[in-house]
Amino acid sequence: MSTITAEQIKRIRDETGVSVMLCRKALEEAGGDHEQAKQILMRRGADAAAKKADRALGAGTVAAYLHQGGKVGVLVELASETDFVSGNEDFKSLAHDIAMQIAAVNPADVSLLLASPFIKNPDQTIQTLVEGAIQKFGEKIEIVRFARF
Secondary structure, three states, rough: OOOHHHHHHHHHHHHHHOOOOOOOOOHHHOOOHHHHHHHHHHHHHHHHHHHOOOOOOOOEEEEEEEEEEOOOOOOOOOEEEOOOHHHOHHHHHHHHOOOHHHHOOOOOHOOOHOOEEEEOEEEEEHHHHHHHHHHHHOOOOOEEEEEEE
């Protein structure tokens, strides 16, 4: 088994936002292969999301996005379990990215939005983006509703 370096852990942590320990474990499981470790973390994110599916949502944020000189506007409500998470800048950034996705893709509903490839990284869907956030924050996160004008 190859030795996992601090640089490898930092790189994958910077890309995923997942804890140092989870990054290390994924890299060890992948034998130091960066892409395989990212896939492992994505699978674990989906597993974490499934385990938290029954939790109650009590907080969240609303993000707005204006596009094309104000010709397209979006409001999206992204919910979390606690104010601690919903007040986090990374959570607010996630909500903004989702609003931008809605402006670009114009999905008919949340399920179609979740299935759409993320405009900033087409290798990832909005579903996997949300699952990664669930893994990162340790709370249930859900796109409650949106409106596109």
